[in-house]
Amino acid sequence: RVNGQRLWDSLMQMAKHGETPKGGVCRLALTDVDKAGRDLFVAWCEQAGLSITIDKIGNIFARRPGKNNDLAPVIMGSHLDSQPTGGKFDGVYGVLAGLEVIRSLNDMNYQTEAPVEVAVWTNEEGSRFAPAMVASGVFAGVFDLDYGLSRADLDGKTMGEELARIGYAGTADVGKRKVGAYFEAHIEQGPILEAENKTVGVVTDAQGQRWYEITFTGQEAHAGPTPMPRRKDALLGAARVVAEVNRIGLKYQPYACATVGLMQIHPNSRNVIPGRVFFTVDFRHPDDAILAAMDAELREATAKIAAEIGLENDFTQIWYYAPIKFDETCVAAVRKGVEDLGYSHRDMVAGAGHDACYLSQVAPTSMVFIPCIDGISHNEIEMATPEWVEAGCNVLLQAVVAKANT
Amino acid sequence: RVNGQRLWDSLMQMAKHGETPKGGVCRLALTDVDKAGRDLFVAWCEQAGLSITIDKIGNIFARRPGKNNDLAPVIMGSHLDSQPTGGKFDGVYGVLAGLEVIRSLNDMNYQTEAPVEVAVWTNEEGSRFAPAMVASGVFAGVFDLDYGLSRADLDGKTMGEELARIGYAGTADVGKRKVGAYFEAHIEQGPILEAENKTVGVVTDAQGQRWYEITFTGQEAHAGPTPMPRRKDALLGAARVVAEVNRIGLKYQPYACATVGLMQIHPNSRNVIPGRVFFTVDFRHPDDAILAAMDAELREATAKIAAEIGLENDFTQIWYYAPIKFDETCVAAVRKGVEDLGYSHRDMVAGAGHDACYLSQVAPTSMVFIPCIDGISHNEIEMATPEWVEAGCNVLLQAVVAKANT
Ligand SMILES: NC(=O)NCCC(=O)O
Numbered sequence A, B: 001r002v003n004g005q006r007l008w009d010s011l012m013q014m015a016k017h018g019e020t021p022k023g024g025v026c027r028l029a030l031t032d033v034d035k036a037g038r039d040l041f042v043a044w045c046e047q048a049g050l051s052i053t054i055d056k057i058g059n060i061f062a063r064r065p066g067k068n069n070d071l072a073p074v075i076m077g078s079h080l081d082s083q084p085t086g087g088k089f090d091g092v093y094g095v096l097a098g099l100e101v102i103r104s105l106n107d108m109n110y111q112t113e114a115p116v117e118v119a120v121w122t123n124e125e126g127s128r129f130a131p132a133m134v135a136s137g138v139f140a141g142v143f144d145l146d147y148g149l150s151r152a153d154l155d156g157k158t159m160g161e162e163l164a165r166i167g168y169a170g171t172a173d174v175g176k177r178k179v180g181a182y183f184e185a186h187i188e189q190g191p192i193l194e195a196e197n198k199t200v201g202v203v204t205d206a207q208g209q210r211w212y213e214i215t216f217t218g219q220e221a222h223a224g225p226t227p228m229p230r231r232k233d234a235l236l237g238a239a240r241v242v243a244e245v246n247r248i249g250l251k252y253q254p255y256a257c258a259t260v261g262l263m264q265i266h267p268n269s270r271n272v273i274p275g276r277v278f279f280t281v282d283f284r285h286p287d288d289a290i291l292a293a294m295d296a297e298l299r300e301a302t303a304k305i306a307a308e309i310g311l312e313n314d315f316t317q318i319w320y321y322a323p324i325k326f327d328e329t330c331v332a333a334v335r336k337g338v339e340d341l342g343y344s345h346r347d348m349v350a351g352a353g354h355d356a357c358y359l360s361q362v363a364p365t366s367m368v369f370i371p372c373i374d375g376i377s378h379n380e381i382e383m384a385t386p387e388w389v390e391a392g393c394n395v396l397l398q399a400v401v402a403k404a405n406t
């Protein structure tokens, strides 16, 4: 059993880096506060006797040797970056639950057969730099290293520049590390576990995703003397797409999710008809065929709206991955852990993307979910109870030790 | 007759302050480039022998004495500030046409009965600081001085602070200056004159305006695991209002204009359901009763949309003025000038707001319009021909001299 209090205290200490007035966290990838969070994690790992490796895209690996160090390590992990108005658990929980598993193994003086590691993946959120899960994607060979390092934020700063600036551009080649198995603990970020009063989710699958960037270009003109029929209002076009995105999401219920989260209006002046709008679309579904149908509807609706208003339509799908099936042996290890510990549980499909989705391409992988209050995440009020936090970590310990010993 | 080449050269020199790569101007109110533009204007006025007065809200008055200096001056003017992606003529034309009238009077050694002045009104555009025409509004007693000085930009900087910073917080009381008559030359900013092949617009009326600020507050949540039915998406609400604003504008054709020009999305992250959106609405109509009907429809639609999605709706009308009828004697002076000079012309209703709208509350007022290419304004490509520019200024000269001598 892990030390739940120690894990909770570590979560609360980490949450000081980037804490917001409303009790949340703003620790955007590769900012100074992300560096401070990484430094704290590395210091804790060194105190726990772990050796640190940093790869060229800033992923951190903290290693506890096993009896047989030729065996591929069992890796636990997640991310330390957050949304602009994020919470204290999203990502951090998987990292610090991994550290707590290792601290507990140290306390018990327990040696696993294979080595055990904790990984921190760079820029999982995809908020400052799109898409999400960039660095675990490079690790898994889904993206080139150059692609990863060249991701730019809205000010044009790249991941490569920012890694160098904060001192986390490591030297290890990305993806060359062996992975015996990968386990990621995470808050559910949705309402199901709490609604059904379950403590643990055994994650069997993850939804697929498609992300888009759309730029509509019309013509800036004066909001007063420009007659309605002469207008090429880029914001009117974008607003209609927002409504269509919502319609598509509602059409493919249950399960479909469809969101416009980001929009930039140019020149953004009260009495100027907007000449250019940049916005994003986020589609998700557990069935790849439906995700493709949503894609087709979006393309058609967007083209039609642009043509009606007379807008240039620059439409790019910038990210796609198909729904994921996690490894049966890893899922079974998690399920056995929950059952042995006697926690209430259910099987689940992950609604969010996780580094585990990409790790599953190169290693047997699964995930452990715990509830979060009201299913709220990507919000400063994100919250989990100490009991849930401890329970998930106990399950992680069981699954990891089981895998590391086989 | 004025010197059209000199006026054109002055316009092009002024356009260097804040020039943009696309040939336009970004000279937002009370920025360093606005200061540079003001400094250039003041230097030109001093070269022309004019005396300068600056009032507490930064309005500049440059005075040429008449034969009888007890008479109230005839004032010409407009503004030097621009939109973020503005043009070389909007506002500047009225100021520099006024200066050219005075330079021509100097050339001819012509003394008017009453003094003649050129005025530069602070923050006419309403882009950096809302609403528009703030300082002419304070001059006319429509707004308090404190209201004017406390207008804040989106970063919270106030007009009072920024006036002091750039050295244009003058000492003269605002609105205490006598005004015998006020004439403002301006580009039309719409397509009518060019379409009908007319050189000058005799402006008899101006549309009324209503501006709104709306903040929708929902709940930030994760774009992946948050089921569609649980969402309180503030951007979906704002997008529906954009569509309603457009519908209302189209319903009250001809004449109605309805625009959402500014929108700020919070937290503006691709995979976060927007929790808060701030946006503005700009309504215009020459008939006050229809403007009121548009207002009622907007309020109803906004409340309904917010209720449907479960959003908090913070709705404020921040600006309103009723349609304006300009002074018949001033309109007649402009019409006589155009006819004597033999330019093609027509009567017009101003589609934009102008400082003349507020001046008309305290002095006999009218305006002279010239065409602009494709009717485009509030755009970097805004353009007028040297012939139009000269023609409007000649009309201004005739009208001003006629008024100053009666
Ligand atoms: N877990 C999580 O919040 N991931 C961010 C990427 C996504 O939007 O799915």
Ligand SMILES: NC(=O)NCCC(=O)O
Pocket: A222, A223, A224, A271, B090, B124, B125, B126, B132, B133, B189, B351, B352, B353, B354
């Ligand atoms: N003339 C002009 O562009 N005025 C700005 C105020 C308005 O939007 O009407």
